[in-house]
Amino acid sequence: xTQAHWQKLGxxxxxxxxxxxxxxxxxxxxxxxGHLSAxxxxxxxxxxxxxxxxxxxxxxxxxxxxxxxxIAWLSKPLAWLSRLAYAVLPGxxxxxxxxxxxxxxxxxxxRDEASGRAVDSWVWVRDGxxxxxxxxxxxxGILSRxxxxxxxxxxxxxxxxxxxxxxxxxxxxxxxxxxxQRRAARQGTTGAADASDSMxxxxxxAADVGRMEPMQLSPLEALFLSxxxxxxxxxxxxxxxxxxHAELFGVLQECHPPGALALRxxxxxxxxARGWVVRxxxxxxxxxxxxxxxxxxxxxxxYSVVVRHAEAEGESRLCASWQYAAAxxxxxxxARKSLIVCYVSPPPPAAEPDGSSNCAGxxxxxxxxxxxxxxxxxxxxxx
Amino acid sequence: xxxxxxxxxxxxVCRWAPQRTRALFQAYLDIKYAQLFGAARAVLPSGGxxxxxxxxxxxxxxxxxxxxVYADERFGLATLxxxxxxxxxxxxxxxxxxSSAITVHLAIVEDDSTVSYYTLGDGEQSMAAxxxxx
Numbered sequence: 001x002t003q004a005h006w007q008k009l010g011x012x013x014x015x016x017x018x019x020x021x022x023x024x025x026x027x028x029x030x031x032x033x034g035h036l037s038a039x040x041x042x043x044x045x046x047x048x049x050x051x052x053x054x055x056x057x058x059x060x061x062x063x064x065x066x067x068x069x070x071i072a073w074l075s076k077p078l079a080w081l082s083r084l085a086y087a088v089l090p091g092x093x094x095x096x097x098x099x100x101x102x103x104x105x106x107x108x109x110x111r112d113e114a115s116g117r118a119v120d121s122w123v124w125v126r127d128g129x130x131x132x133x134x135x136x137x138x139x140x141g142i143l144s145r146x147x148x149x150x151x152x153x154x155x156x157x158x159x160x161x162x163x164x165x166x167x168x169x170x171x172x173x174x175x176x177x178x179x180x181q182r183r184a185a186r187q188g189t190t191g192a193a194d195a196s197d198s199m200x201x202x203x204x205x206a207a208d209v210g211r212m213e214p215m216q217l218s219p220l221e222a223l224f225l226s227x228x229x230x231x232x233x234x235x236x237x238x239x240x241x242x243x244x245h246a247e248l249f250g251v252l253q254e255c256h257p258p259g260a261l262a263l264r265x266x267x268x269x270x271x272x273a274r275g276w277v278v279r280x281x282x283x284x285x286x287x288x289x290x291x292x293x294x295x296x297x298x299x300x301x302x303y304s305v306v307v308r309h310a311e312a313e314g315e316s317r318l319c320a321s322w323q324y325a326a327a328x329x330x331x332x333x334x335a336r337k338s339l340i341v342c343y344v345s346p347p348p349p350a351a352e353p354d355g356s357s358n359c360a361g362x363x364x365x366x367x368x369x370x371x372x373x374x375x376x377x378x379x380x381x382x383x
Numbered sequence: 384x385x386x387x388x389x390x391x392x393x394x395x396v397c398r399w400a401p402q403r404t405r406a407l408f409q410a411y412l413d414i415k416y417a418q419l420f421g422a423a424r425a426v427l428p429s430g431g432x433x434x435x436x437x438x439x440x441x442x443x444x445x446x447x448x449x450x451x452v453y454a455d456e457r458f459g460l461a462t463l464x465x466x467x468x469x470x471x472x473x474x475x476x477x478x479x480x481x482s483s484a485i486t487v488h489l490a491i492v493e494d495d496s497t498v499s500y501y502t503l504g505d506g507e508q509s510m511a512a513x514x515x516x517x
Contacts, residue, residue, distance in 0.1 A: 106386075110404050119402045122494070124386075142409060142496040143417045150416070202416060208388035212416065218495035236386060282454050282493040 087209060102229065105130040105217065107243065108236045111253060118254040123222040123233060123311040129215035135279045137295025147297055150213040158201040218280060219252045220259065220268040223362075227269075249362040259309075259346070262363040266344050267307045270370050281305065285331055286339070301338050304332045310371060312345035329377050338374060345369040389416075393425040395434045400427065403451065407435045410451035410490040413498045414439055420447060428469040434462075437490070438473050448473055449490040449500070467503065 008020070104124060110120040125139060132138040133147045141148030204212060217225070225231035232242040243251075253261050254381065264287060271278045277291040281304055289301035306328065332339040347367035390397075393411050397404045407425055415423035420439035427435050437449040448470035452458075458466075470487040491499045 108386075112402070112470055120405050122405055122496075140495045140497065143412060199419060201421075202419075205388075211388050214387075216496040218493075221495070280493050280495050280497050282491065282497055283499050 016151075071228070096127040102232050103131055103225075105222065105231055105233045106180045106238050107222075107233050107248065107251065113170050118251055121219070121252055121255050123217040123219070125217060126211075132215070132217075132225070132230075133295075136272075137279070137291065137297070138221050139217045141213045142216050143213045148213045148215050151209050154199055154202070154204065154209055154212075161200045214297045219256075220265055220278075223249060223252065223265055224269060224272060227362075246362050263306055263309055263344050263346060266346070266363065266365055266368040267305070267342050267370065269365055270342075271305070284330055284335055286335065289337070290340075301337060304328075304335075304337045305340045305342050307342050307344060310345040310369075325375065326377075329375055333377060338376060341375060343371040343373075345371070387412075393435075396425040397425045400433065400435050403435055406451035406453055406490075406492040407437070409492050409496050410449055410498055411437050414449055426473055428473060432462075432465045432469050435464065436466075436473060445484040445486065446473075448485065448487045450487065450503075451490045451492055454491050454493050462482065463503070471480070 082288050093355075104127060105123050105125045108122050108124065109118050111117060129139055129148060137146075140146060141150060143150035222231060222233065226233060226243075226245045226248050233248050234240055234242050249261075268278055268288065271288065271290055275293060277293065277295040279289045279291065279296060279301070281289045282289050284304050286304040287307045290303040290305060290306040291301045292299060329339050345368065346363070386410075390408060390414065393408050397407060402409070411423060412424050414420050414437055420441065423437060423439040425435055425437050434450060434452075437451065439447045439449065441447055450466055450470075467487060471485060487503045489501045489503060491501065494501070
């Protein structure tokens, strides 16, 4: 990120990582009580703070021993070094989700033939997706549940098939293989692969296997990575100059209702800035699912987030209806998640000289405010 | 999408409904190459429905008709009724025999390529089957 980008975000404020809500069903101070939070801005380079944390831990562990005196003298120059790095080095927005590279992506747009307006769009990453996945669980393989694994599974199935064929030809068939085939025949499946293992029946050319599954970024992920300088988005053919963040936002916004993308992006940015891995919540009826660092590969999500527009005082509704809220809460409870309703308060649209409102350009997130409510069912029998 | 080696399998249908390209193609890919349904193909039904569908055959020979939709999309009753009607016609041609069951599913496509499936059934028939004596 350039110095100009740091200035756009304003004065740096350290994010209090301890302000994260505690896990799962534990009661927190914020339970049933909304707290108003401004969107966080830049938190400075990861390495020096981590050294400082390590030194503090050593001092606590070693107590008043002589060893701590040798460590203590490191802390003062380290503090000066941190301030110097803070002022000089390019900033990293979020040290928990530090993506140490700039990855290339392609933007694919479907336009209305009559008006030329974008009606749909998506962002694909073919090379370098491992960096995004390992540093914040960004993206999803279009043929997998998480990171792209289709090609590896397909090749493994083909190798197993070739190995079995080789054994049949050379006579290396074992009693267990015969037993398995007879068991499959008794269960009514044919000797050939059934639907459960019919990757072998897919006829995919060897040259196409590696191109079958790009990683797809959601619009919010693409905007976020573009904003922190970790994603370079170009046109569908991969050529041409990379899109500026504002240009990318403009194209993606055309495919959404006015204001909707900015609202969800503000909430996405908010949770990402606090160290959560944010994924789609469509399977649980919500907007987002929040995972701890490590993402869905490590553990199930703890929170399910519904994003709402904070309207004028007295007009905001927690949910479309209390029946809807109850249904959503029950669904989350069954899936062992807590429901969070996240109100986003956007600034009023800037007025143009002719009186019309200007909603163009990426949102200035410094002017957004977030208010969260945790909603859980209370059983009076558990008093 | 045309940068994908399998886009040509749905290109003809996408040409008639370009605004549904992503939903159709990603649902088709998921059904055929991830969920491993047999004989998957994209069709544009007649009758003015305007929604491309994906037909496939299950492991037991039954026909499955998938309706690719976007997560923030809304349908009216007329559209749902038209989907059911067209699905019956398409499902018969997709099934192994005319007596096989035809099941209609919504394939809800999210913007990160997640596809969720929900079955649309005739509530009256399902309840009658549930209440029938064993």
